[in-house]
């Protein structure tokens with residue numbers, strides 16, 4: 001039996017990961033290490049909260065003393081590091097938390113692993129969950145590979161790039177056993193309604209404007225969240241130590257096409273008038289430093305570990321729209337006063 005610390009397990013991807021893996025692996029003990037920021041939602045964990053092999057530790061990863069105590073109390077074998085400030089627009093309005101959690105928090109975890117595992121590294125692993133945004137922006141051609149030069153544009157992506165460098169440096173300098181995955185845009189159930197897809201689904205349902213940055217020409221490579229979670233688990237179990245694997249959906253879409261498809265799916269699901277919903281689209285001031293295009297070459301992961309995404313964008317998006325239609329209580333739980341303040345701050349004068 002292994003003890004696996006899953007940082008950020010109350011967020012979008014971490015909660016999907018725990019919901020998939022905790023029931024499937026009763027032989028492992030999963031400890032969710034989460035500060036429970038605005039992005040966390042304990043309702044996401046209700047299906048596994050009472051399982052014997054699951055526990056929640058409310059810990060800030062940037063708090064050295066709390067992390068040291070957590071390691072002493074739980075004696076982990078594996079750390080899967082999801083915890084981060086993850087929203088690019090928030091990093092533009094307030095970058096400080098991104099440096100604190102993503103850079104300093106990762107440093108604190110790495111140091112805790114180094115000290116706690118000193119002299120007994122066999123079977124230990126630090127798996128770092130990162131993003132394709134560290135590579136910057138693509139032009140109209142080409143794909144990000146594991147060899148692409150780092151060139152981050154936003155405070156968020158710069159903080160993630162810094163954390164990737166720290167992980168590799170702890171590997172080279174201190175021999176810390178690590179693996180790294182860099183993934184493209186995720187979507188699916190449990191995603192906080194600040195990211196493109198849930199914002200557009202909920203605003204369409206409520207007949208609110210659909211704010212499209214710039215001309216909607218930016219391209220993202222969308223991957224269903226469970227496919228990302230399966231990729232991480234595959235790398236954790238079968239990937240080579242010290243290696244990086246890119247994870248992507250091979251599914252490039254312009255933002256405007258994503259929004260159009262969401263509007264159609266909501267119209268189909270609710271019987272609403274399609275033209276009325278289409279008229280909600282508005283083009284607003286662009287995001288500063290907005291990367292034009294992301295697209296991932298995940299052939300290394302496919303070739304070496306046999307991973308392929310199961311969901312198509314069409315099937316995954318339909319599932320996602322249905323999930324938001326059926327989960328009012330979850331949506332109400334995240335739309336607090338702080339959420340309304342965020343909407344006013346980000347979209348107010350665009």
Ligand code: NAD
Nearest residue numbers: 008010011012013035036037039040060061083084086186
């Ligand atoms: P999220 O914002 O939904 O969740 C982040 C979680 O981390 C929350 O539960 C939050 O409470 C927790 N957290 C934040 N600061 C913390 C701290 N100081 N200590 C402990 N916990 C803290 O993020 P997400 O979309 O689930 O992303 C998870 C990871 O995957 C991130 O590292 C992100 O960079 C990476 N990633 C995300 C995407 C995507 O499309 N969402 C794509 C590629 C990589």
Ligand code: TDX
Nearest residue numbers: 086087088131184185194195196199211212213218255
């Ligand atoms: O209201 C919006 N209107 C809009 O046009 C929002 C919220 C976004 N957009 C655009 C900006 C991007 O081109 O949609 C695209 C997707 O935006 P986000 O959902 O904010 O994602 P992105 O900035 O691409 O970053 C995401 O993918 C990589 C995650 O937030 C990161 O955590 C991940 O690392």
